Each structure stands twice: as structure tokens, then as C-alpha cells.
Amino acid sequence: MQETAHSLSLLVANRPGVLVRIALVFSRRGYNIDSLVVSPTLNPNFSRISIVARGNPEILIQIIKQLEKLIDVIHAKDHTDMSVVEKELALIKVRYELDQRAEILQLVEHFKANTIDMTENSMIIQITGNTDKIDAMKALCQKFKIVEYIRTGKVIMLRGEEET
Amino acid sequence: MTNHALSGAQIVIECLKREGVDTIFGYPGGSAIPMFDAILDTNIRMILSRHEQGATHMADGYARETGKVGVALVTSGPGATNTFTGIYTAMMDSVPLIILTAQTTTPNLGKDAFQECDTCGMTFPIVKHSYLVKNTNDLTRVMKEAFHIAQTGRPGPVLIDLPKDILAGPCTAPFIDKMDLPGYTIPTYADEEAVKQAAEYIKKSKKPLLLAGHGAMISGAGKWVKELAEKLNAPVTSTLLGLGTFPATHPLSLGMLGMHGTVYANKAVLDCDLIMSIGSRWDDRITGKLDEFCKDAVRLHIDIDPAEEGKVLQPHVFMCGDAKLVLEQLLPMVSKLDTEDWIKTVQTWKKRYPLTYPKQGGLRMQHVIHTVYKQTKGKAVVTVDVGQHQMWTAQFFGADYPRQLHNSGGAGTMGFGFPAAIGAAFGNTTDWPVCCFVGDGGFQMTLSELATAAIHKLPVKIFVLDNKFLGMVRQWQDLFYDKRYSGVNMEGNPDFVKLAESYGIPGLRIRRSADAERMIQKALAYNDGPILIHCECEKEDNVFPMIPAGAPISSMITEPPKTQLEKPTGST
Numbered sequence: 001m002q003e004t005a006h007s008l009s010l011l012v013a014n015r016p017g018v019l020v021r022i023a024l025v026f027s028r029r030g031y032n033i034d035s036l037v038v039s040p041t042l043n044p045n046f047s048r049i050s051i052v053a054r055g056n057p058e059i060l061i062q063i064i065k066q067l068e069k070l071i072d073v074i075h076a077k078d079h080t081d082m083s084v085v086e087k088e089l090a091l092i093k094v095r096y097e098l099d100q101r102a103e104i105l106q107l108v109e110h111f112k113a114n115t116i117d118m119t120e121n122s123m124i125i126q127i128t129g130n131t132d133k134i135d136a137m138k139a140l141c142q143k144f145k146i147v148e149y150i151r152t153g154k155v156i157m158l159r160g161e162e163e164t
Numbered sequence: 165m166t167n168h169a170l171s172g173a174q175i176v177i178e179c180l181k182r183e184g185v186d187t188i189f190g191y192p193g194g195s196a197i198p199m200f201d202a203i204l205d206t207n208i209r210m211i212l213s214r215h216e217q218g219a220t221h222m223a224d225g226y227a228r229e230t231g232k233v234g235v236a237l238v239t240s241g242p243g244a245t246n247t248f249t250g251i252y253t254a255m256m257d258s259v260p261l262i263i264l265t266a267q268t269t270t271p272n273l274g275k276d277a278f279q280e281c282d283t284c285g286m287t288f289p290i291v292k293h294s295y296l297v298k299n300t301n302d303l304t305r306v307m308k309e310a311f312h313i314a315q316t317g318r319p320g321p322v323l324i325d326l327p328k329d330i331l332a333g334p335c336t337a338p339f340i341d342k343m344d345l346p347g348y349t350i351p352t353y354a355d356e357e358a359v360k361q362a363a364e365y366i367k368k369s370k371k372p373l374l375l376a377g378h379g380a381m382i383s384g385a386g387k388w389v390k391e392l393a394e395k396l397n398a399p400v401t402s403t404l405l406g407l408g409t410f411p412a413t414h415p416l417s418l419g420m421l422g423m424h425g426t427v428y429a430n431k432a433v434l435d436c437d438l439i440m441s442i443g444s445r446w447d448d449r450i451t452g453k454l455d456e457f458c459k460d461a462v463r464l465h466i467d468i469d470p471a472e473e474g475k476v477l478q479p480h481v482f483m484c485g486d487a488k489l490v491l492e493q494l495l496p497m498v499s500k501l502d503t504e505d506w507i508k509t510v511q512t513w514k515k516r517y518p519l520t521y522p523k524q525g526g527l528r529m530q531h532v533i534h535t536v537y538k539q540t541k542g543k544a545v546v547t548v549d550v551g552q553h554q555m556w557t558a559q560f561f562g563a564d565y566p567r568q569l570h571n572s573g574g575a576g577t578m579g580f581g582f583p584a585a586i587g588a589a590f591g592n593t594t595d596w597p598v599c600c601f602v603g604d605g606g607f608q609m610t611l612s613e614l615a616t617a618a619i620h621k622l623p624v625k626i627f628v629l630d631n632k633f634l635g636m637v638r639q640w641q642d643l644f645y646d647k648r649y650s651g652v653n654m655e656g657n658p659d660f661v662k663l664a665e666s667y668g669i670p671g672l673r674i675r676r677s678a679d680a681e682r683m684i685q686k687a688l689a690y691n692d693g694p695i696l697i698h699c700e701c702e703k704e705d706n707v708f709p710m711i712p713a714g715a716p717i718s719s720m721i722t723e724p725p726k727t728q729l730e731k732p733t734g735s736t
Binding site: 017020061062065073075 | 475
């Protein structure tokens with residue numbers, strides 16, 4: 001069975017251990033978590049967890065059901081192929097020769113990214129967007145020397161009026 | 165109401181009382197002293213076990229017998245870790261337990277303090293839910309939620325970790341009745357459309373088969389299963405844990421299916437055109453090779469746990485709900501089916517392939533179990549350990565009543581049977597004796613509880629079915645591993661009669677089949693507490709029928725094979 005990436009969104013009660021319980025469901029079923037973002041919601045009693053995970057789609061159905069069984073998980077939804085806004089942020093630290101700087105800045109402008117730190121021979125680029133865009137930016141930066149690279153992982157929000 | 169005067173430990177005890185708990189099973193230790201101190205001032209019975217695993221299995225046996233929540237209380241560190249086998253056993257079989265584990269003080273958490281361990285962290289995969297209480301004022305809420313979660317929906321163990329300073333500190337929180345658990349829903353009735361769809365399938369069936377599982381028993385659906393079977397004129401088979409939900413002596417009963425099930429139940433599985441599971445989870449012990457299990461039959465599945473849908477096999481219709489309520493929905497939608505021929509066929513199989521055992525040779529475990537069945541007229545509470553004798557009990561003690569036969573099914577925990585008998589004896593409200601069938605291997609895992617049975621003079625008949633082997637493993641080595649016996653010889657067994665006597669428990673010995681009748685009569689007539697019956701059995705007897713693990717049901721073996729068999733592909 002083909003492994004595919006899935007974007008999940010969970011609403012969870014802010015109780016100790018909830019993250020471990022969730023992680024255990026994935027590991028027991030052999031699913032790899034690519035990224036995981038926990039953030040507060042408007043209600044201080046709950047948090048939103050956005051997970052990107054990779055594996056067999058049939059197993060994913062089971063994982064979602066097992067997640068929903070957890071007392072502290074209010075709901076778990078797979079948003080793959082749904083109308084959602086998915087964003088992540090990446091920081092890319094690039095080292096370059098002085099004569100390459102203009103080319104990099106052009107790239108930054110093209111991707112509507114920002115430079116948030118700069119020295120004579122290095123800069124940190126901040127880029128937000130969907131996964132493909134960030135992957136493309138990273139690929140182009142590889143022409144220079146990428147010293148370090150970090151991504152936040154995807155946050156997911158349903159389009160339209162409804163709550164995610 | 166506020167409780168300024170009460171300590172955390174007193175609050176926990178008060179909450180137990182409010183939940184109707186009158187018996188708990190436990191073992192103390194440093195961190196748990198506040199709890200054991202608070203118990204002294206109540207009328208809750210604290211049954212002191214000899215090991216925490218024993219206490220947990222006792223609570224489990226008590227819960228299975230009564231349908232109420234079983235409670236175990238232990239100390240931190242090793243006290244807590246010793247309960248894990250028991251918690252896992254309860255989790256696998258959906259048994260409602262509350263495990264109260266004491267803990268080091270909150271400032272010491274995570275500092276490797278004496279007898280500190282991350283109890284919650286270590287038990288996440290084997291509990292339905294758990295709490296580490298870090299604020300005394302959370303206690304009333306946690307206790308209320310824990311009892312609610314343990315016994316509703318698909319029941320299971322809930323662990324509450326109680327740091328010593330929380331137990332000692334004052335609690336001012338009021339007792340509560342309402343809970344706020346937005347992530348917890350309890351299925352009741354199933355989706356009406358799904359039930360209608362199932363009814364349509366049933367109407368078309370000529371060869372239906374009902375499968376009663378533990379879920380049917382937990383839900384108290386026995387009466388409805390019977391009503392449905394009789395209304396449709398459909399045979400009923402049971403899982404190990406479902407035995408008794410539908411009376412074994414009912415003409416439509418086929419007994420247990422699966423690996424060591426009856427020939428006729430397994431033939432019915434092979435031949436049916438529709439199978440409806442009522443609260444079973446298609447365990448690998450019953451399906452054999454999954455791809456071939458009922459592959460051409462319509463598969464209907466009733467389960468209270470939504471995550472069981474499609475977990476093992478894809479049903480045509482899944483009805484998520486409480487077995488009793490779903491059957492209530494279904495019953496008016498169906499009527500008598502044209503199953504005359506089917507029933508005739510099934511009855512022929514029942515006559516042609518009865519469960520038997522060889523009458524020659526030494527004492528057989530089957531003989532002991534069947535004699536107890538006959539002498540008690542099937543009116544006994546029976547707890548069983550794990551292995552060959554467990555399968556023979558399923559075969560030869562035909563349970564007619566729910567909550568009569570207590571097995572560690574999913575976990576297959578050796579050492580369960582005897583402490584579970586003690587728990588069941590405390591919960592037993594009938595005048596039936598509690599009979600425990602236990603092998604020489606499993607008994608030695610928890611036999612220290614002989615003391616517990618002795619001090620409380622519990623009417624437990626302990627049948628130690630001794631073949632001086634770990635019989636089930638030996639059977640596999642015999643059939644599939646060229647008889648290369650490895651690690652199964654129980655040489656060094658004690659003299660079980662003398663052992664019992666050293667605890668003040670009388671012991672009897674049966675060596676020959678001819679003595680079984682008389683000695684069992686004597687054991688059953690004894691009414692001054694526990695009695696141990698050491699049955700020295702045939703050493704190399706094998707359980708048949710048998711479907712090798714992972715094989716299709718059609719490859720069932722009904723008698724000792726003449727040649728070496730292929731190694732099984734399935735798990736264990």
C-alpha cells in the first residue's frame with residue numbers, strides 16, 4: 001500500500017499526558033509523524049494540534065478512531081483533500097560570497113519571503129506558505145550554502161465560517 | 165458542601181463510598197500509608213493480598229463476577245509496576261477497574277525519589293484513562309470521572325496516581341455529580357439506517373449464524389440474544405469470553421468457535437451465509453486466516469466501540485451501540501427465517517462431532533472438569549487460568565449463565581485464575597461454589613494468595629490440574645516442532661497438598677480417573693473455607709479440535725495427527 005501524507009487536526013483538552021497518549025497511537029500503528037504543532041485556542045481549556053503524518057491510508061482511518069477514543073481528544077479530523085488553509089513557516093540560514101547576495105535577495109523577493117538577519121556572508125530567510133513553496137525555496141537555496149534550516153510544521157484551518 | 169476537615173485520603177475513601185464500593189483489594193507501602201490509615205475509619209473491606217498482581221486480578225475477578233467496578237489500592241514504585249499485568253489483562257478484556265496507585269510527594273516527582281516511578285507514563289497503552297493528581301482539590305472531580313469512564317461505554321481500567329502530599333493535604337472541593345467530558349461519548353442506540361440495512365441482509369439469509377461476544381455479556385444482552393436466535397431460528401456460537409451469554413444447553417447453542425472451538429461451531433462458520441457478531445472483536449483466535457474467514461458470508465457487526473469498525477475485518481454493516489439496545493432495535497425488524505435445512509445440518513454436525521476425550525489411560529483434565537460440571541449441575545462460578553485446562557473448561561463446562569465463567573481471554577495471563585477466584589468469591593452473591601481450574605504452571609505464579617483465601621475462609625475449590633508440563637506450549641512443540649520440548653518441564657513442582665496444608669487449607673489428591681467422582685464430591689461438600697484438590701493428570705494430553713494459528717478454519721484438526729505438521733504462520 002502506498003504511503004501518503006495526511007494533515008490531521010485535533011482539538012484536545014489541556015490535560016497532562018495528552019500529547020504522549022496521541023504519540024503512542026501513531027507509534028503503535030507504525031505511523032511516522034512528519035510534523036506536529038500544538039497551539040492554544042481561544043478557550044484556555046483546549047489546545048489545537050496539527051499533525052502531518054505519513055503512512056497507509058487504511059491504517060489512518062484506524063488511527064483517527066483510536067485518537068477519538070482518547071478521553072482528552074475532543075475530535076480528530078483528517079483534512080487531506082479538504083478545503084483548508086495550510087501554512088508553515090521556515091527559517092533558512094544561507095552562507096554566500098558577497099557577489100552572490102543580490103541573486104539571493106532576488107529569490108527572497110520572488111518568494112515574498114523576508115530576510116530577518118544578515119551579515120556580510122550570511123543571512124536568515126523567513127518564508128511562510130504551503131509545503132511546496134517552502135520546498136521550492138529550499139531547493140533553490142541549495143545553490144548556496146545552507147547552514148541551517150528549520151520549519152514549524154503545518155498549521156491547518158478550515159476555509160469558510162465553520163470551525164476546524 | 166465543602167469538606168474542610170477531610171484529608172485527600174479521606175476524600176478518596178468518601179468518593180469510593182459514594183460510588184458504592186464496599187470491597188477493595190490492596191497492598192500497602194510507604195506512599196500509600198495515608199490511604200490505609202483512612203480506610204480504618206470506614207466500613208469498606210480492605211482485602212490484603214500477598215502481591216500487587218494478586219490484588220489486581222482479585223479486583224478483576226470481583227468486577228467480572230459482579231459487573232461492578234473492581235478497585236485495587238497499591239503503593240508507588242514496585243507496588244505500581246506489579247499491577248501492570250493485571251491492568252493489561254483487564255484492558256484486553258474490557259473489565260472496569262479503578263487502580264489507585266500511591267506516589268511520592270509532588271516536589272519529588274521526576275527526581276528518582278525512593279519508590280518513585282512514572283506510573284502514568286508506564287501505563288498509557290494499557291489503561292482506558294489515567295490521572296496523576298497534583299492538586300488535592302482535583303480529587304473529587306477525578307474520582308467521579310474515573311468511575312464514570314471505567315464502567316461506561318466499553319469498560320476498562322482507569323488508573324489514578326496519588327502523590328502522598330496530595331493524600332495528606334486538606335481538600336476543600338465539593339463532591340460533584342456533574343462531569344464535563346466533552347471528548348467522551350457513550351454509544352447507546354445504533355444508527356437506525358444501519359440497523360435497517362442489517363435487517364434486510366438477515367431477511368435474505370438461509371444460513372445465519374449469531375456470534376455472542378463479551379460485549380453482549382457486559383451489556384446484559386443475553387435475553388435479547390436468545391430472543392433473536394429463537395425468533396430467527398438461528399444457531400449461536402460464542403467467543404471464550406462470551407460463553408454463558410447464550411445458554412450452552414440451549415438446542416441452538418454451538419458452544420465456542422475458533423482455535424479450540426467445537427467442530428460444529430467452526431463448520432457453521434465455514435458454511436454460513438451470514439454471521440452477526442454481537443459484541444466480539446473478531447479476535448485472531450476465532451478468525452484463523454483472516455482472508456478466508458467468512459469471506460463469502462454477509463458480515464454484520466454490533467460493537468459499542470466505534471474503533472472496532474474495520475479494525476480486523478470489514479463488515480457489510482457496522483452497528484455502533486450497546487448490544488442490548490441495538491438488538492432491541494433489530495428485533496421488531498426481523499421475523500422467522502427459512503432455516504429448517506440449516507438447523508438440520510447443524511444438528512447433524514452436533515451429533516456426528518461431539519466433544520469427547522479418551523477414557524483410557526491416566527486421569528484427564530477433561531474428566532475432572534466435566535465431573536465438576538455434572539456434580540454441580542452447572543451451577544458454579546468458575547474461574548480459569550490459561551492453557552490447555554482453560555480450553556477444556558470452555559469445552560466441558562458448558563456455561564448456561566452470564567458472568568459464570570471467568571477467563572483471561574485477550575491477554576492470556578497465566579496466574580490470573582486463582583486470584584480471580586478469590587475476587588469472584590468476594591463478589592459472589594449466589595450460593596454456588598467458586599471453582600478454580602488452574603494448571604500447575606499458572607498456579608505457581610500467584611499461589612501466595614493461598615494465604616488470602618485461607619484467612620477469609622473463602623469457599624473456593626482450587627483444582628490444580630497438574631501435568632508437570634506447561635501443557636499448551638508442550639502441545640505446540642509436540643505438533644509443530646518435532647517434539648523438541650524446550651522450557652516446558654515443570655520438574656520441581658511442590659507437593660501441592662502439603663503446600664495447601666501449610667496454609668491451613670485442606671488438600672485432596674486425585675491420581676486415578678476412578679477416584680475422581682468420589683473426591684470431587686468430597687471437595688464440593690466441604691464447607692469450611694477453601695480446599696485444594698491436586699489432580700495428577702495425564703502428562704502429554706493434547707487439546708482438540710485445533711486450528712493451527714494463522715491457518716484457515718477448514719484446516720481444523722480433530723484428532724492427533726499421524727505426521728508432523730507445518731509450523732503455524734499466525735501469532736502465538
